[in-house]
Amino acid sequence: MACARIPTDVGEFTLCLYHNDLDGKEHLALIVGDLTGNGALPPPLVRVHSECFTGDVLGSRRCDCGPQLAAAMALIAQEGRGVILYLRQEGRGIGLLEKLRAYNLQDLGYDTVEANLLLGHQPDLRDYRVAALMLRDLGVPSLRLLTNNPDKIAGLERAGLTVSERVPLQTPLHADNAHYLDTKVRRMRHLLDLDETALNGFRSARPPAAPPAWLDAVVTASSRPEETLRELAAAPPSREGRPFITLSYAQSLDGSIAARRGEPTTISGPEAMRLTHQLRAHHDAILVGIGTVIADDPQLTVRLVRGPDPQPVVLDSRLRFPAWARLLREGRRPWIATTEAADRGRQAELEAAGARVVRLPADGNGMVNLEALLAFLDRRHIRSLMIEGGATVISSVLAAHLADRLVLTIAPLMLGGLNAVANLGQLNGQAFPHLTHPRHYAVGRDVVLAGELAWE
Structure with a gap:
C-alpha cells in the first residue's frame, strides 16, 4: 500500500505496509538492501515475526518476542540485506484478550499450550500463507530463515517457498521466561539450547497466583x-x-x-x-x-x-x-x-x-x-x-x-x-x-x- 524510510539505532530500513483479502489484516515488511540479488547473492536473511504487544512494545519479560525482534533487526542491518515480516497474529493467533487470559492461566501453573487449550484454542493458530505471498511480492522465493520453530519452516515450505537455511535466534533465559521457553522446547519442539541447570533453579520459583474471578467457573469445571x-x-x-x-x-x-x-x-x-x-x-x-x-x-x-x-x-x-x-x-x-x-x-x-x-x-x-x-x-x-x-x-x-x-x-x-x-x-x-x-x-x-x- 505504501513504503517509507525508517532510520533506527541499528540501521536504516524501508517499512512497507501490505493489505490482503485472505485474513483482512494489515501486515508489515521491514526491508534492508536488495532482496532479489539478481541471482548473484545467497538467499536473503528473513525473520517472520508475529506481533506481540506485551513483548515488542512493553518489553514484557514473560516471552522472548521483544528480544527476538531486536536481535533480528540488528542481524539483518549488520548483513545489509534482508527483511522482517511483522504479522498481525497476536498471541500465536488468538488475539490480545485471549492472550491475557492465557497469561492468567499460566500464573495458575498451566503451561502456554495447556492455557490455549483450556480457553478452547489450538496451541498455535498462526498462518504463514500471507507471509509467503509477501515474500513472493518482494522477489524472495528462497530464504535463510531466522527461527527456532520447525513449524514455521514447514508452513513456509507448504506455501511453496524454499528455506535454504535455518539461522538460530537464541535470546537470554531468565526467571520470568524460563517456563515459557522450556514449554516451547518440550511441547512445541522449538530448537533452543537451554541451560538445564538454570532451568531447574527457575522451575521452583514463585508460588502460583490466586485465580482471577472470571476464571473461577472455567478452572473449577474443567479440573473436576x-x-x-x-x-x-x-x-x-x-x-x-x-x-x-x-x-x-x-x-x-x-x-x-x-x-x-x-x-x-x-x-x-x-x-x-x-x-x-x-x-x-x-x-x-x-x-x-x-x-x-x-x-x-x-x-x-x-x-x-x-x-x-x-x-x-x-x-x-x-x-x-x-x-x-x-x-x-x-x-x-x-x-x-x-x-x-x-x-x-x-x-x-x-x-x-x-x-x-x-x-x-x-x-x-x-x-x-x-x-x-x-x-x-x-x-x-x-x-x-x-x-x-x-x-x-x-x-x-x-x-x-x-x-x-x-x-x-x-x-x-x-x-x-x-x-x-x-x-x-x-x-x-x-x-x-x-x-x-x-x-x-x-x-x-x-x-x-x-x-x-x-x-x-
Missing part, C-alpha cells in the same frame, strides 16, 4: 469432571479378535465437525476438551484418518491431564502422511495403516522419519480394510481403541457396525459445515445405529451424550 469420567471410563468389556471401540468426537448443533472440509475448527469448550484427554488416557490407542492429520496436525496426547498417551494410529490408504506432521516429532512412533498398493518409496521416507507403516488388505473401494486393521491391533495387544475422526472414518466405522460406544460432545453453535456422518442408509442398507442406555452430561458450555451402540 471426575464424576462424568467415572461413568465414561469404566473398563470396557473385551471383544473377540479386536479392540473395544469408543467413537468420540465433537459436533455443532447441526451435526457439523468443521466449517469446511480440510479446515480445522475448534468446536468443544475447554472443559469438554479436558474430558476428551482423560478418555484418551483410558484407551490403549487412538485412531484418526489422514484427512484429520492434514487439516488439524493433531498431537493425540493427554497433555491436559495426567496419564499415559495412547498409541497414535492413522488410516492412510495412499500414504499421504506429511513429513511436517507433529506426530513424527512426538517420539511415540505413529502407526500408519495403508494398503499394498501404496508407494514403497514413500514408506521408506516415513519410516526413516520415525513412523511405522503397516500394509493391510484393501476393501472394495481401495481403502484399508477396517476388520484387518482391528485384527492387527488386537495382535499388538491393543484392547481398547478411541476413534476421533474425521468424517470418512466415523461414517465407515458406523457403516461396518464396528463401534461399541459413542461419546459425543455437542456444542451450542451452528456451523452449516461438514457433517460428521454420511448417509448410512445408502452405505449399509437400513441398519441404523442407536444408543442403548443413553446418558447425558453438562460439561462446561457443552452437552456430552454417551451410550453403547446397537443396530436394528
Whole structure:
C-alpha cells in the first residue's frame, strides 16, 4: 500500500505496509538492501515475526518476542540485506484478550499450550500463507530463515517457498521466561539450547497466583469432571479378535465437525476438551484418518491431564502422511495403516522419519480394510481403541457396525459445515445405529451424550 524510510539505532530500513483479502489484516515488511540479488547473492536473511504487544512494545519479560525482534533487526542491518515480516497474529493467533487470559492461566501453573487449550484454542493458530505471498511480492522465493520453530519452516515450505537455511535466534533465559521457553522446547519442539541447570533453579520459583474471578467457573469445571469420567471410563468389556471401540468426537448443533472440509475448527469448550484427554488416557490407542492429520496436525496426547498417551494410529490408504506432521516429532512412533498398493518409496521416507507403516488388505473401494486393521491391533495387544475422526472414518466405522460406544460432545453453535456422518442408509442398507442406555452430561458450555451402540 505504501513504503517509507525508517532510520533506527541499528540501521536504516524501508517499512512497507501490505493489505490482503485472505485474513483482512494489515501486515508489515521491514526491508534492508536488495532482496532479489539478481541471482548473484545467497538467499536473503528473513525473520517472520508475529506481533506481540506485551513483548515488542512493553518489553514484557514473560516471552522472548521483544528480544527476538531486536536481535533480528540488528542481524539483518549488520548483513545489509534482508527483511522482517511483522504479522498481525497476536498471541500465536488468538488475539490480545485471549492472550491475557492465557497469561492468567499460566500464573495458575498451566503451561502456554495447556492455557490455549483450556480457553478452547489450538496451541498455535498462526498462518504463514500471507507471509509467503509477501515474500513472493518482494522477489524472495528462497530464504535463510531466522527461527527456532520447525513449524514455521514447514508452513513456509507448504506455501511453496524454499528455506535454504535455518539461522538460530537464541535470546537470554531468565526467571520470568524460563517456563515459557522450556514449554516451547518440550511441547512445541522449538530448537533452543537451554541451560538445564538454570532451568531447574527457575522451575521452583514463585508460588502460583490466586485465580482471577472470571476464571473461577472455567478452572473449577474443567479440573473436576471426575464424576462424568467415572461413568465414561469404566473398563470396557473385551471383544473377540479386536479392540473395544469408543467413537468420540465433537459436533455443532447441526451435526457439523468443521466449517469446511480440510479446515480445522475448534468446536468443544475447554472443559469438554479436558474430558476428551482423560478418555484418551483410558484407551490403549487412538485412531484418526489422514484427512484429520492434514487439516488439524493433531498431537493425540493427554497433555491436559495426567496419564499415559495412547498409541497414535492413522488410516492412510495412499500414504499421504506429511513429513511436517507433529506426530513424527512426538517420539511415540505413529502407526500408519495403508494398503499394498501404496508407494514403497514413500514408506521408506516415513519410516526413516520415525513412523511405522503397516500394509493391510484393501476393501472394495481401495481403502484399508477396517476388520484387518482391528485384527492387527488386537495382535499388538491393543484392547481398547478411541476413534476421533474425521468424517470418512466415523461414517465407515458406523457403516461396518464396528463401534461399541459413542461419546459425543455437542456444542451450542451452528456451523452449516461438514457433517460428521454420511448417509448410512445408502452405505449399509437400513441398519441404523442407536444408543442403548443413553446418558447425558453438562460439561462446561457443552452437552456430552454417551451410550453403547446397537443396530436394528
